[in-house]
Structures are given as C-alpha cells and as structure tokens.
Amino acid sequence: MNASAQLDLFAQVASAYAEAKQTTLSNDALYESLMGRMGVSRDVAEKRESVGRAGQRHSLWKRKIRFAQQTLKHLGILERDAQKRGIWSLTEAAGKRLHRAGKGVRLVAFSTDLGVAMFASNNDALAGLDEPISLILTSPPFPLNKPRAYGNPDPKIFVEWLVRTLEPMVKRLAPGGVLVLQTSPDVFVQGSPARSLYQERLLIALNDELGLARLLSMPWVNPSKPPAPTHWAxxxxxxxxxxxxxxxILTNDPLKCKADNRRVLEAHSERHKALMAAGGExxxxxxxxxxxxxRPGSFGRETSGRIPRNYVEMGHRCADTLAMRKHAASLGLPPHGAMFPTKLPSFLIQYLTEPGDLVFDPFAGSCKTGLAAERLGRRWLMAEVVLEYTRTAAExxxxxxxxxxxxxxACVGETPC
Incomplete structure (x- = not known):
C-alpha cells in the first residue's frame, strides 16, 4: 500500500469511529462500515492469502485495518476495551500533555487545495512524495540549555543532529532549491557569557557535507524582543x-536559484520620489x-520600488499568533511557545519562490509557513510532530x-468531535 493510500486508510478508520454511535465499534462492525465507505467488495475483504513462513491464511485487507487501528492507538486517538475483545473506541479528548508522533507514524492532519499538514516526524512526512521541493523554510528547535515544552536538542550534538535530519530533505530540493533556517544567536556556552558558535559550525557543515552554498545570512531585527539574556545582560x-x-538562506545551485528581489520591492521614500520627479541628482x-x-541624472529613472536591504525589521507581535492562542484556549490545548510572525515567511516565500512552487516546513509548529504559502498561492507541505500544535494550527x-x-x-481537545 503506498503512502497516500495508507494515510487515506487512517482517515477512513478514524471517521468510522467518529461517526459511530457512542464512537465505539466492534471489529466486525468496523469492517462492514469500511467496506461501504471505501467501496471494497466482500470478496476482497474476506479473501485469505498465505502469510509468513508458516503459511497461515489471513485476509490482507483486514490486516491493514488492524494495522491502522494500532497506529491510531499509538497516536492516542483510539483505545481498546480491556474487558471485551475486538471492541475499540475513540479516546477522551487530548489534555495538556503533548503527544508526539512515533517513528513511522504518518497521518494527514488537515489539508486545503494547495497543501497538506502531516502529523509526523519531518522525514516520515516526505514518504511517497514524488516531486522536488523548491523551498525548505523552517525554524528548528534551538540548542537551548533549558529546553522548552516542545523539546530542544542537546547543544553538544545539535549540528550533527540537524545536518543528518536535513540531509534527506536537501536531496529532494529541485535544482536551485533553497533551504532557509531561522536561528537564534542567544545560545550561550553553559555557565559562560560567551555565545555559542553553533551557527557558524552549522553553516560550514551544511556546505561541507550537503553541498549548500550560502546566499546570505540575514538578521531579523526585532525591536519588540524582551530584554535578554537576563543573567548576563x-x-x-x-x-x-x-x-x-x-x-x-542556502541553495544547492546559486546560479539556478529563483530568488528575485523584484518580488519584494519596498515603497520609495518621499524624498526619493521627489528626486525621481526632478529628473535625478x-x-x-x-x-x-x-x-x-x-553624476547628474542619477536616481532619476522611475522604478517600481527600492530593493530591500539584507536584513528585515519587524516585531514578533502578529494577528495570526493572537488568533492561534485564542484557538488553543478554546480547545483546551497548550499554545506553541515560539511562533514567528507570519510576515517573516511571507517575505521569504515571495522572495525565493514563484506561484505554484512547493514549500516544505519540517518543523512546522503553528504552521505559519504553510499559512503564508497558502495566502501567496504556493503549494505547501507541513510536518509537525506534536499533535496539539497541529490541531490548533488547523483552525x-x-x-x-x-x-x-x-x-x-477533530477529536483532539476539549470541544466535542
């Protein structure tokens, strides 16, 4: 069974329970429901074939259904009745504890005409993808000495971990494809005011081991950042x-990269408009x-706008962030603790891709990258390993x-499914 069919099967099984009376079904009732939902004939459902060395005969279709049950159980979505054999039901709504996708777990969480959000680890989400990626845009967990709720890698192994994690994704980049990593300089050597050199080591490793060339490292100046580091400053x-x-911003081929600053031109200042109107200097x-x-006449040619400087300046306050926090509260779920403003991925997607290109965020969090891509007419694929963040982002x-x-x-959270 290919990846898309397996994902559809997970959705069909979950739907059967969600729509059943009291969200409880016996296995026989589940099989009956799924045959009708999926258009599977009884002959196909009951057909037995030899399995394993012992050659015991089983229905391969029913085995796939039971595999989906076990996977959904691992996700915390289904539970088996301890007293009655073959009786399964939907679990109670997820609480405050964060539930993470295990290895090999892939579930289509939500989708639109342009994109798909997966509850899965980043590389598991790519299984079955048969087209190149134009842009990988993400903010990976930082190597903090004090981890946040969603988890942070050990600073000592961060570079090796991230390079190995990104390697399979980078191989899927189209010629001229781009990798964008948003990182923090506020990572310190433990017990010292010295800042970690992890970013420099990471950039060198990405070049040496994955062949990525750096286009630029662009500061994101945030005038609304709270005062930090508390101890050392x-x-x-x-x-x-x-x-x-x-x-x-890195690419596998600088000469084929689609970056185009004309897509992100800024408005001219009033002084420059006056200069153009006067015919220039x-x-x-x-x-x-x-x-x-x-020279006389310099800056006199009318242009559509000015090329942005190689830094961006914006606060982290964002209407989408405020809305997502409200959604999390209404669902009784914890909000993501590190949401960048949607304006940041919007700028980068416009600058680095064309409409219709595929954008991937392997550490999607609140899916702000997908939200920006959706609004800009780019196709998108998001992977998030925490179930509660994925549910909130869907709103x-x-x-x-x-x-x-x-x-x-839909059954995650405190609202009825």
Missing amino acids: LKKRVQLVSGHEYVH QREASYGDGAYTL AFRSFDGFWMSPAL
Missing part, C-alpha cells in the same frame, strides 16, 4: 540586550577615492478552499 552586565535573530561628486561616483486554515480535517484530529 541584566544581572552580570557583561552582555548587551539582544535585538535580533538570523535567517540563513543635479550634482556630481565622488566618494571613497572613486569607489562611488554621483487558521478553515476559510481556505478545499479545507478538510481528519476526524482523528
């Missing part, structure tokens, strides 16, 4: 207060021993064409 007074993070001057020369996509949510996901 506010108590010991050694460090300065942090005001930025980094966006590293009226003076002549030379600066830096001739490195830069100003942001309800208004888009073709929205569908797995009944298994």
Whole structure:
C-alpha cells in the first residue's frame, strides 16, 4: 500500500469511529462500515492469502485495518476495551500533555487545495512524495540549555543532529532549491557569557557535507524582543540586550536559484520620489577615492520600488499568533511557545519562490509557513510532530478552499468531535 493510500486508510478508520454511535465499534462492525465507505467488495475483504513462513491464511485487507487501528492507538486517538475483545473506541479528548508522533507514524492532519499538514516526524512526512521541493523554510528547535515544552536538542550534538535530519530533505530540493533556517544567536556556552558558535559550525557543515552554498545570512531585527539574556545582560552586565535573530538562506545551485528581489520591492521614500520627479541628482561628486561616483541624472529613472536591504525589521507581535492562542484556549490545548510572525515567511516565500512552487516546513509548529504559502498561492507541505500544535494550527486554515480535517484530529481537545 503506498503512502497516500495508507494515510487515506487512517482517515477512513478514524471517521468510522467518529461517526459511530457512542464512537465505539466492534471489529466486525468496523469492517462492514469500511467496506461501504471505501467501496471494497466482500470478496476482497474476506479473501485469505498465505502469510509468513508458516503459511497461515489471513485476509490482507483486514490486516491493514488492524494495522491502522494500532497506529491510531499509538497516536492516542483510539483505545481498546480491556474487558471485551475486538471492541475499540475513540479516546477522551487530548489534555495538556503533548503527544508526539512515533517513528513511522504518518497521518494527514488537515489539508486545503494547495497543501497538506502531516502529523509526523519531518522525514516520515516526505514518504511517497514524488516531486522536488523548491523551498525548505523552517525554524528548528534551538540548542537551548533549558529546553522548552516542545523539546530542544542537546547543544553538544545539535549540528550533527540537524545536518543528518536535513540531509534527506536537501536531496529532494529541485535544482536551485533553497533551504532557509531561522536561528537564534542567544545560545550561550553553559555557565559562560560567551555565545555559542553553533551557527557558524552549522553553516560550514551544511556546505561541507550537503553541498549548500550560502546566499546570505540575514538578521531579523526585532525591536519588540524582551530584554535578554537576563543573567548576563541584566544581572552580570557583561552582555548587551539582544535585538535580533538570523535567517540563513542556502541553495544547492546559486546560479539556478529563483530568488528575485523584484518580488519584494519596498515603497520609495518621499524624498526619493521627489528626486525621481526632478529628473535625478543635479550634482556630481565622488566618494571613497572613486569607489562611488554621483553624476547628474542619477536616481532619476522611475522604478517600481527600492530593493530591500539584507536584513528585515519587524516585531514578533502578529494577528495570526493572537488568533492561534485564542484557538488553543478554546480547545483546551497548550499554545506553541515560539511562533514567528507570519510576515517573516511571507517575505521569504515571495522572495525565493514563484506561484505554484512547493514549500516544505519540517518543523512546522503553528504552521505559519504553510499559512503564508497558502495566502501567496504556493503549494505547501507541513510536518509537525506534536499533535496539539497541529490541531490548533488547523483552525487558521478553515476559510481556505478545499479545507478538510481528519476526524482523528477533530477529536483532539476539549470541544466535542
């Protein structure tokens, strides 16, 4: 069974329980329901074939159904009646504890006409994907000494872990495909005010081991960042207060990269508009021993906008973040603790891709990358390993064409499914 068929089977099984009376079914009743839902004849469902060395005969179709049951049990979506053999039901709604996808677990959580969000680990989500990826855009968990609720890799092994995690994905990039990593400089050597060099080691490893060339490392200046690091800047007074993070942009072929700054031009200042209207500069001057020369008429040509500088400046406050926190509260679920503003992936997707390109976020979190891609007409694939974050993110996509949510996901949280 291919990946898409297996995912459809998970959804069909979960739907059968969700729509059953009291969300409980015997295995025989489940088989009957699924035959009708999936258009499977009784002959196919009951056909027995030899399995294993012993050659015992079993229905392969029913074995697939039972495999789906076990997978959904692992996800915390189904539970088996301990007293009655062959009786399964939907579990109670997920609580505050975070539930993570195990190895090999792949479930279509929700989708639109343009994209799919998977409850799965990042590389498991790619199983069965038969087309190249134009852009991998993500914010991986930072190597923090004090992990957050969603988990953070050990700083000592972070570079090796991330390079090995990204390697299969990078191989799926189209020629000229781009990898974008949003990272933090606020990672310190334990017990010291010295900042970790993990970013530098990571960039070198991505070049040496995966053949990725760096286009640029762009500071994301955030004037609304809270004062930090608390200990080294506010108590010991050694460090300065942090005001930025980094966006590293790398590609497997700089000459084939689709980056185009014309897609992200900014509005001209009023002064520059006046200069263009006047026909440009009226003076002549030379600066830096001739490195830069100003001539009459310079900047007089009408243009659509100005090319952005190689940094972005924006606060982290975002209407989508506020909405997602409200959704999490209404569902009785914990909100994601590190959501970047949707404006950031929107800028990067516009700059680095064309409409119709495929964008992938392997650490999707609140699925802000997918939300930006959806609004910009790019196709998208998201992978998130935490069930509660995936459920909350689904609420942001309800208004888009073709929205569908797995009944298994709909049963996560405190609202009735």
